[in-house]
Amino acid sequence: MNVFIILYRYFLGTLKIKISGDFAERFFNVLAADRIRFWNIEKKNDYFYVCILKKDILKLKHIRRRTNVQLNIVNKSGFPVILHKYKKRYGIIIGAVLFFALLSLASSRIWIVKVNGSTPELSQRVVNELSQLGVYKGIKKQNLDTDLLKQKLLLSQDNLSWSSLNIQGSVLEVNVVDFENSKAAENTACNLIAETDGIIVKISVNTGRSEVKVGQTVKKGQLLVSGIKTEKGVNSFIPSEGQIYASVPYNFSVNIPKSYIKKNYLSESKNRYAVEIMSLKIPLFIGDVKGSFDTEYSENVLTAFGNSIPISLHKQKINYYQEEIVIVNYSNALELAKNELSTVLEKEKAIDYEIISSNVEDNKESYCVEFSIRKTVDIAKKDFFKINSENW
Amino acid sequence: MSKTNKFGNVLAECSIEEINGPNIQIFSNKKIIVEGCYGLNEYSSDIVRINLPKGEFIILGRDLEIKNMEDKSVIVCGVLCSFEFSGENI
Numbered sequence: 461m462n463v464f465i466i467l468y469r470y471f472l473g474t475l476k477i478k479i480s481g482d483f484a485e486r487f488f489n490v491l492a493a494d495r496i497r498f499w500n501i502e503k504k505n506d507y508f509y510v511c512i513l514k515k516d517i518l519k520l521k522h523i524r525r526r527t528n529v530q531l532n533i534v535n536k537s538g539f540p541v542i543l544h545k546y547k548k549r550y551g552i553i554i555g556a557v558l559f560f561a562l563l564s565l566a567s568s569r570i571w572i573v574k575v576n577g578s579t580p581e582l583s584q585r586v587v588n589e590l591s592q593l594g595v596y597k598g599i600k601k602q603n604l605d606t607d608l609l610k611q612k613l614l615l616s617q618d619n620l621s622w623s624s625l626n627i628q629g630s631v632l633e634v635n636v637v638d639f640e641n642s643k644a645a646e647n648t649a650c651n652l653i654a655e656t657d658g659i660i661v662k663i664s665v666n667t668g669r670s671e672v673k674v675g676q677t678v679k680k681g682q683l684l685v686s687g688i689k690t691e692k693g694v695n696s697f698i699p700s701e702g703q704i705y706a707s708v709p710y711n712f713s714v715n716i717p718k719s720y721i722k723k724n725y726l727s728e729s730k731n732r733y734a735v736e737i738m739s740l741k742i743p744l745f746i747g748d749v750k751g752s753f754d755t756e757y758s759e760n761v762l763t764a765f766g767n768s769i770p771i772s773l774h775k776q777k778i779n780y781y782q783e784e785i786v787i788v789n790y791s792n793a794l795e796l797a798k799n800e801l802s803t804v805l806e807k808e809k810a811i812d813y814e815i816i817s818s819n820v821e822d823n824k825e826s827y828c829v830e831f832s833i834r835k836t837v838d839i840a841k842k843d844f845f846k847i848n849s850e851n852w
Numbered sequence: 853m854s855k856t857n858k859f860g861n862v863l864a865e866c867s868i869e870e871i872n873g874p875n876i877q878i879f880s881n882k883k884i885i886v887e888g889c890y891g892l893n894e895y896s897s898d899i900v901r902i903n904l905p906k907g908e909f910i911i912l913g914r915d916l917e918i919k920n921m922e923d924k925s926v927i928v929c930g931v932l933c934s935f936e937f938s939g940e941n942i
Contacts, residue, residue, distance in 0.1 A: 484895070485893060486891075488892050488895070489892055493923060
């Protein structure tokens with residue numbers, strides 16, 4: 461049987477009726493004459509069984525009187541029957557309406573902004589810039605002009621060379637490339653030159669030819685590692701890689717206040733959670749936090765089958781502390797300044813340092829500590845060859 | 853002469869009255885379609901009597917079932933054994 465006829469009958473609903481009486485044939489003739497569709501006529505034990513559409517049942521009332529037969533419904537099936545069964549189940553109806561409303565809401569908005577940058581810093585900058593340009597979680601897709609946003613993004617970020625914005629479902633995918641990377645992609649061949657003046661203490665060259673020796677004094681901009689390789693009289697350009705550590709003079713000064721507040725963290729801490737569903741943040745806690753505390757935030761986005769969905773759990777960790785006023789004397793100031801210095805040098809990735817002289821000045825409210833040091837840092841800086849590919 | 857041409861000639865020889873009259877198609881001994889009828893006179897698993905404009909068409913068989921029935925057509929399925937016409941110039 462045709463699938464469409466089956467579906468048509470299913471969606472309109474079917475009834476199987478039992479016909480009893482002496483004029484069942486006449487009843488069928490009248491049905492056919494009145495253009496009422498019926499099928500699967502069977503005769504079992506002096507009774508006729510026939511299937512009709514649910515919508516035609518009221519028409520049978522008059523035909524039954526005219527033909528003098530008795531009708532009994534023996535079976536009901538189809539979609540209207542199921543619908544009738546759950547007519548009073550308001551929960552299902554409300555659930556279905558809510559489901560379709562949420563589906564419509566979720567699919568018409570952007571819930572995830574995915575930035576594919578060459579570095580995490582660049583990605584973060586782009587995310588911040590996009591939020592300033594009005595791109596946020598839950599923005600309507602129709603309000604997004606990706607071409608205009610692309611241009612604005614390129615204008616606002618000086619070091620961006622290329623960007624593209626693609627909407628894929630509820631995800632806005634932003635691809636960006638910065639100038640350095642595009643340049644590097646175009647031409648990776650480079651020399652390594654000195655970033656500052658210094659005395660070479662350690663050489664570690666991965667690729668390229670070293671042009672300096674340990675103990676040699678170099679000036680800023682001097683060639684350290686050459687990216688020109690000569691093999692059998694043929695020159696070729698290669699990307700130089702390596703670290704050239706040099707002892708560099710460095711002056712560092714820091715102000716240490718004569719008294720400061722020290723935070724003594726307690727073992728006691730507290731976690732507070734909040735659920736964010738489609739930009740709607742629902743706190744799972746009651747009341748305020750009292751006392752002195754620092755907070756750490758973390759967010760876990762729910763994923764399904766490898767894709768993020770717009771539901772996330774926010775965790776706020778509250779670390780309590782007690783404040784203590786610390787009075788700093790001359791020797792403490794020097795110690796604190798040394799700690800500050802080591803932190804700064806650690807950030808600069810210095811492998812070693814030597815304090816040549818130190819001076820502590822007593823100001824009114826603070827100590828001014830000055831150090832004259834020699835630090836050992838990597839001074840190699842990439843200097844790309846200016847090669848015009850058209851000349852090759 | 854091909855088979856198609858044979859049937860073409862047969863149809864050409866039919867009068868308009870014959871073409872407009874009841875049309876009966878039999879598919880093996882399993883299915884029969886009667887078009888241009890006026891409904892059923894009798895129906896059971898062994899016999900189906902169909903009312904024609906000028907008479908009656910009787911189908912005899914086993915497990916007879918009316919598969920579908922519309923204004924002027926009936927489809928009967930089952931094991932068909934014999935057919936009978938009553939009345940003249942049907």
